[in-house]
Amino acid sequence: MIYFDHSATTPIHPKVVEKIxxxxxxxxxxxxxIYTQGRKAKSLIEKARNQVADAIGAKAEQIFFTxxxxxxxxQVLWTKAEDKKKHIIVSSIEHPAILxxxxxxxxxxxxxxxxxxxxxxxxxxxxxxxLIHEDTGLISIMLANxxxxxxxxxxxxxxxxxxxxxxxxxDAVQALGKIPVDVNSLGVxxxxxxxxxxxxxxxxxxxxxxxxxxxxxxIVGGEQEYGIRGGTENIAGIVGMGLAAExxxxxxxxxxxxxxxxxxxxxxxxxxxxxxxxxxxxxxNGLPGLISISFPGNKSDIIMAKLxxxxxxxxxxSACNTGNVKPSAVLKEMGIKDDLNLxxxxxxxxxxNNKKEIDLLISALKEII
Amino acid sequence: MSDTIIIGMSGGVxxxxxxxxxxxxGYNVEAIFMKNWDDEDxxxxxxxxxxxxxxxxxxxxxxxxxxxxxxxxxxxKVFKIFLEECEIGRTPNPxxxxxxxxxxxxxxxxxxxxxxxxxxxxxxxxIETHDNIFQLLxxxxxxxxxxxxxxxxxxxxxxxxxxxxxDLNKEYVRKKANDLGFLNHNKKDSTGICFIGERNYRNFxxxxxxxxxxxxxxxxxxxxxxxxxxxxxxxxxxxxxGIGGGFGNQEAPWYVSDKIISENRLTVVQGHEHxxxxxxxxxxxxxxxxxxxxPTNNNNMTAKIRYRSKDTPCIITKQSNNILVKFTxxxxxxxxxxxxxxxxxxxxxxxxxxxxxxx
Numbered sequence: 165m166i167y168f169d170h171s172a173t174t175p176i177h178p179k180v181v182e183k184i185x186x187x188x189x190x191x192x193x194x195x196x197x198i199y200t201q202g203r204k205a206k207s208l209i210e211k212a213r214n215q216v217a218d219a220i221g222a223k224a225e226q227i228f229f230t231x232x233x234x235x236x237x238x239q240v241l242w243t244k245a246e247d248k249k250k251h252i253i254v255s256s257i258e259h260p261a262i263l264x265x266x267x268x269x270x271x272x273x274x275x276x277x278x279x280x281x282x283x284x285x286x287x288x289x290x291x292x293x294x295l296i297h298e299d300t301g302l303i304s305i306m307l308a309n310x311x312x313x314x315x316x317x318x319x320x321x322x323x324x325x326x327x328x329x330x331x332x333x334x335d336a337v338q339a340l341g342k343i344p345v346d347v348n349s350l351g352v353x354x355x356x357x358x359x360x361x362x363x364x365x366x367x368x369x370x371x372x373x374x375x376x377x378x379x380x381x382x383i384v385g386g387e388q389e390y391g392i393r394g395g396t397e398n399i400a401g402i403v404g405m406g407l408a409a410e411x412x413x414x415x416x417x418x419x420x421x422x423x424x425x426x427x428x429x430x431x432x433x434x435x436x437x438x439x440x441x442x443x444x445x446x447x448x449n450g451l452p453g454l455i456s457i458s459f460p461g462n463k464s465d466i467i468m469a470k471l472x473x474x475x476x477x478x479x480x481x482s483a484c485n486t487g488n489v490k491p492s493a494v495l496k497e498m499g500i501k502d503d504l505n506l507x508x509x510x511x512x513x514x515x516x517n518n519k520k521e522i523d524l525l526i527s528a529l530k531e532i533i
Numbered sequence: 534m535s536d537t538i539i540i541g542m543s544g545g546v547x548x549x550x551x552x553x554x555x556x557x558x559g560y561n562v563e564a565i566f567m568k569n570w571d572d573e574d575x576x577x578x579x580x581x582x583x584x585x586x587x588x589x590x591x592x593x594x595x596x597x598x599x600x601x602x603x604x605x606x607x608x609x610k611v612f613k614i615f616l617e618e619c620e621i622g623r624t625p626n627p628x629x630x631x632x633x634x635x636x637x638x639x640x641x642x643x644x645x646x647x648x649x650x651x652x653x654x655x656x657x658x659x660i661e662t663h664d665n666i667f668q669l670l671x672x673x674x675x676x677x678x679x680x681x682x683x684x685x686x687x688x689x690x691x692x693x694x695x696x697x698x699x700d701l702n703k704e705y706v707r708k709k710a711n712d713l714g715f716l717n718h719n720k721k722d723s724t725g726i727c728f729i730g731e732r733n734y735r736n737f738x739x740x741x742x743x744x745x746x747x748x749x750x751x752x753x754x755x756x757x758x759x760x761x762x763x764x765x766x767x768x769x770x771x772x773x774x775g776i777g778g779g780f781g782n783q784e785a786p787w788y789v790s791d792k793i794i795s796e797n798r799l800t801v802v803q804g805h806e807h808x809x810x811x812x813x814x815x816x817x818x819x820x821x822x823x824x825x826x827x828p829t830n831n832n833n834m835t836a837k838i839r840y841r842s843k844d845t846p847c848i849i850t851k852q853s854n855n856i857l858v859k860f861t862x863x864x865x866x867x868x869x870x871x872x873x874x875x876x877x878x879x880x881x882x883x884x885x886x887x888x889x890x891x892x
Binding site: 463465466469470472473490 | 597599601602643646647648
């Protein structure tokens with residue numbers, strides 16, 4: 165298979181696979197147990213917590229493991245549902261793990277304002293101040309968009325909101341390993357991560373919280389994760405995430421260069437072969453290797469099915485549990501009309517890709533389009 | 534390379550076995566799961582479960598499964614018409630329009646665009662060609678025959694279709710599914726209108742209409758009850774009228790004999806054999822002849838006035854755009870909006886929408 169869908173998920177780094185396998189074999193003890201093997205398991209978790217913290221410039225006690233980015237986002241928003249200040253500002257192109265949660269917590273008195281985006285998918289900073297009022301308890305804007313890759317000006321918005329003392333959350337699920345992610349320079353109070361987006365395992369993620377008292381538990385049970393997340397820890401997942409985070413930050417610069425290189429190579433071939441193809445997003449301020457392209461007059465699901473026959477995996481929009489494709493809400497928010505919207509595919513390169521694979525993609529596309 | 538056939542895979546046992554038959558016959562088979570309906574009421578929407586079942590079948594057969602979202606087309610071409618017909622008190626059959634406009638049009642077009650030579654479905658019906666005419670035949674399992682729902686197809690649509698299980702019976706299909714390891718081999722047959730499914734028809738319609746209650750009137754002119762809105766009732770309906778037997782005759786139940794739209798009145802009569810429930814003539818509009826031309830004579834002509842009604846001999850005469858149908862024996866509960874479908878022995882020759890009935 166030629167895999168060009170790294171924004172959906174990444175293959176697991178071989179070293180991480182090895183580590184997970186080792187943990188599953190050797191460290192099955194419950195980390196809450198007081199005997200030697202339990203203590204060992206606990207210390208492995210704490211080592212992983214340090215690795216994740218280091219990857220984003222945080223302190224270990226600011227990291228809480230979750231089942232993934234979705235749970236991390238949920239936890240922040242549900243915390244706000246119990247807060248006094250129940251007005252939340254989010255960008256209009258957030259992931260459903262933000263937008264759908266906001267609907268769900270409406271009955272608790274939570275109100276939402278959507279921050280619009282411009283045609284390249286960047287939030288309109290100037291609108292933020294208009295949306296803020298005295299009841300605003302949270303601003304949540306993703307660090308980079310999953311469909312078009314546009315990197316959001318989180319740091320600049322935080323500069324505006326800092327003086328107003330409004331907590332800021334960023335969903336950084338797409339960003340780690342591709343661009344620098346540092347909670348100090350970003351200045352955020354909350355940040356969500358998901359291991360399987362940076363060559364780690366699925367089913368594990370983390371929430372950065374500036375201070376533990378700013379978050380309430382969502383999954384209630386035992387006192388794991390310092391009382392913030394009940395349930396016996398997913399040790400293999402946590403250790404795998406720790407290692408993956410370390411590897412991803414170590415290789416981030418190289419990865420950026422490599423992905424940019426693949427992106428440029430692809431785009432050059434694309435424009436010479438398909439002059440009508442239109443790239444969505446912000447070419448100068450996007451995630452490396454994530455390319456959203458519309459092929460006017462073509463249907464993305466037909467393109468995808470035909471690429472699938474050639475065993476090439478790309479994506480269009482976000483598929484639901486019956487595999488259906490609807491016009492992308494993100495592209496809609498960027499002002500892209502439905503017919504162009506439905507002609508859009510997302511190609512997201514990863515560390516395991518090479519130029520030969522891109523040549524094969526281009527020749528496949530030439531047959532299809 | 535062998536021809537590519539794309540099968541519409543519903544997650545049910547029929548399309549699953551249909552796919553397996555195609556694979557056995559050496560075709561290059563791909564499956565597509567159609568989503569035609571978006572239901573906010575998840576309790577009744579089985580799409581996710583159905584997709585899972587379809588995936589298990591496709592993985593077993595090692596064929597790809599893709600999805601297509603036709604909810605917009607379904608809403609525009611099928612559901613809107615269903616509502617319009619209900620609103621004027623008729624008894625529409627949306628599954629017939631779905632076949633014509635969605636499965637054998639939108640899905641067919643899409644499949645051909647994907648490079649399919651033909652499409653296949655799990656319908657119990659058969660296709661034969663004679664003198665370059667594609668004939669639609671009843672399914673071999675007379676109890677499951679679905680040709681009634683396919684009578685609006687034209688030559689092009691039939692020529693691009695395969696019904697791989699049309700010559701099998703249901704019992705065999707289920708057994709084969711079990712033998713092949715399909716987890717849906719025991720799955721209940723879908724019943725009723727697809728978007729309503731198992732739920733209460735009246736409650737479903739209530740979401741779309743303001744109800745206009747009115748009188749239920751006996752054939753003698755007595756008001757004997759209240760109806761909840763004419764669209765909730767159909768001709769010949771016995772249950773759910775909210776009136777017991779017992780008005781004069783203790784034994785005989787009440788049946789809907791007519792709907793008087795202009796007066797918002799439901800007329801009922803007592804006893805299944807009441808003459809007001811029977812008609813010898815009907816007119817039908819929107820006639821479709823599958824071969825492209827009307828039958829040359831009435832020899833061996835029979836008709837079904839609803840799915841599962843018995844074939845009954847009839848004579849067709851043309852009246853401008855409509856046709857007049859005369860039955861040799863009067864028919865129970867002829868319902869405007871329903872389809873009358875004509876057969877010559879086992880050949881389904883076409884049909885139309887019932888407009889009116891008379892004696």
